[in-house]
Amino acid sequence: MKDWLRKHPDVRTIRVAAADLNGQARGKRVPARFADNVVKSGTRFPFSVLNLDIWGEDIDDSPLVFEQGDQDGILKPTERGFMPMPWLEAPTALLPIWMFRENGTPYEGDPRHALATVVNRFKAKGLTPVCAMELEFFLIDDSGKNLQAPASPRSGKVRKAAETLSIRALDAFDTFFTDLYDACEAMDIPADTTTSETGLGQFEVNLMHCDDALRAADDAWLFKMLVKGLARRHGFAASFMAKPYPEYSGSGLHTHFSVIDEKGDNVFDSGGPKGTAMMKNAVAGCLNAMHDSALIFAPHQNSYERLVPGKHAPTAIAWGYENRTAAIRIPAGNPTARRIEHRVAGGDVNPYLMLAAILGAALDGIEQQMEAPSPIVGNAYAVEGLAQIPTSWEAAIDALEQSEIVSRFIHPELIKNLVSTKRQEHHYIGELTDAERTELYLDTV
Missing domain, CATH: 3.30.590.10 (Glutamine synthetase/guanido kinase, catalytic domain)
Structure with a gap:
């Protein structure tokens, strides 16, 4: 994955993104110089982010939010690795990710893990x-x-x-x-x-x-x-x-x-x-x-x-x-x-x-x-x-x-x-x- 970025020095930012239940891309923008951290350690955001409605709002009374304290999952890169985002004006890379629990097991609410199972x-x-x-x-x-x-x-x-x-x-x-x-x-x-x-x-x-x-x-x-x-x-x-x-x-x-x-x-x-x-x-x-x-x-x-x-x-x-x-x-x-x-x-x-x-x-x-x-x-x-x-x-x-x-x-x-x-x-x-x-x-x- 690091080789891809080295071969594309014009890429200044990356997007790390996972699919939520509606298939919407949820994730973060990261400067390319910090990409190594994402590749090595992954990134974090709440489990509830993969369970948002079509507007991007929390689900009312979802146990993932207040009942469980809106805990973070760990999102790691998929096998796909980096790729360009040709629809953006500035050279940018996309890194697909998927969600795991703190102990390393797959998060059951992640649709990509549902298919993997x-x-x-x-x-x-x-x-x-x-x-x-x-x-x-x-x-x-x-x-x-x-x-x-x-x-x-x-x-x-x-x-x-x-x-x-x-x-x-x-x-x-x-x-x-x-x-x-x-x-x-x-x-x-x-x-x-x-x-x-x-x-x-x-x-x-x-x-x-x-x-x-x-x-x-x-x-x-x-x-x-x-x-x-x-x-x-x-x-x-x-x-x-x-x-x-x-x-x-x-x-x-x-x-x-x-x-x-x-x-x-x-x-x-x-x-x-x-x-x-x-x-x-x-x-x-x-x-x-x-x-x-x-x-x-x-x-x-x-x-x-x-x-x-x-x-x-x-x-x-x-x-x-x-x-x-x-x-x-x-x-x-x-x-x-x-x-x-x-x-x-x-x-x-x-x-x-x-x-x-x-x-x-x-x-x-x-x-x-x-x-x-x-x-x-x-x-x-x-x-x-x-x-x-x-x-x-x-x-x-x-x-x-x-x-x-x-x-x-x-x-x-x-x-x-x-x-x-x-x-x-x-x-x-x-x-x-x-x-x-x-x-x-x-x-x-």
């Missing part, structure tokens, strides 16, 4: 998840009273309709995307294909598959930070909020995953299109936990405006082969790449919690050898009798709080903290106008 359970069975993510986001001109797509830097024109898979739409923002890919390379984020999507000013960037789930979640978290920061340098906003425009589809964060064994073989590969029994166990586990873990996939009030029938987001708890109307899709293609696509999460999620919930549920299904129901053929929105993903924020909060399933793979303390956070947000967001809610979510999520 699930990954370690896979490792104990000689298994390794391989993950890739597709992140959708909107480019937005938020300078006026109403949101709209930003004017193209090339033509000065505003794109007023969805242009699915449009090369013209990509070319209109070529300067931004060129800078974005250069920044991803500098930050070692494996950005692959970009497409224009079905929303107004909406795009999707795929991140390459990775056999390190923690790194995959890091990539998604860092990518969201980068896109939002870089867009502002270009004179507009970028947002991962689930649904900024009521009349257009929202933004998802689809996750593809397979599992390899100690020999490097894909345990979902049956040699044909149907996949193995273990793959179907994993599918069953994901379906079994989907209702109770909906709050993790749809964490905000605005999230539930995306989860409506016929708008490219799943509503029924179902799976199918090569079927994008289902919550779980098994893509076609070479059997050696057989994988599960989990399509529920919105772009507004915390990637660490999302991946912990997906992989934890899949492993739960594998361990218990759960049997998947029959795959859906055709339009899942039109199939009667299917269990449904919660349709409201309040219902999802209740479901997670009462769940016995999710507590099998996510620590009860983190669940309790998350539920308390969302209950507080639910209360105060009810006092806001639609415009105030949009403004809140536009920049935060």
Whole structure:
């Protein structure tokens, strides 16, 4: 880590940052000359900082605050090390960190540790998840009273309709995307294909598959930070909020995953299109936990405006082969790449919690050898009798709080903290106008 700073003598300051339960970066600014202290000893801030609401306020009656004296945790650098922050004007380095207790054990309320716990359970069975993510986001001109797509830097024109898979739409923002890919390379984020999507000013960037789930979640978290920061340098906003425009589809964060064994073989590969029994166990586990873990996939009030029938987001708890109307899709293609696509999460999620919930549920299904129901053929929105993903924020909060399933793979303390956070947000967001809610979510999520 010290070598990176020596190779970048122009860096004058660093940011040390951890992800809170909402995926917000919480941390400190430190002069680069004191970076050695952070690398050697870590830094400190209260446990409660990872359990703030979307405004950055303490949670009312949280035991982490007054009851426990608002004690400090110790935050140590992750394996990622230093990286540049290309969206800032001055040369600056980011050092991702995560939280531990004074005795060196991981803090159970840290979302990155939640994912690490699930990954370690896979490792104990000689298994390794391989993950890739597709992140959708909107480019937005938020300078006026109403949101709209930003004017193209090339033509000065505003794109007023969805242009699915449009090369013209990509070319209109070529300067931004060129800078974005250069920044991803500098930050070692494996950005692959970009497409224009079905929303107004909406795009999707795929991140390459990775056999390190923690790194995959890091990539998604860092990518969201980068896109939002870089867009502002270009004179507009970028947002991962689930649904900024009521009349257009929202933004998802689809996750593809397979599992390899100690020999490097894909345990979902049956040699044909149907996949193995273990793959179907994993599918069953994901379906079994989907209702109770909906709050993790749809964490905000605005999230539930995306989860409506016929708008490219799943509503029924179902799976199918090569079927994008289902919550779980098994893509076609070479059997050696057989994988599960989990399509529920919105772009507004915390990637660490999302991946912990997906992989934890899949492993739960594998361990218990759960049997998947029959795959859906055709339009899942039109199939009667299917269990449904919660349709409201309040219902999802209740479901997670009462769940016995999710507590099998996510620590009860983190669940309790998350539920308390969302209950507080639910209360105060009810006092806001639609415009105030949009403004809140536009920049935060």
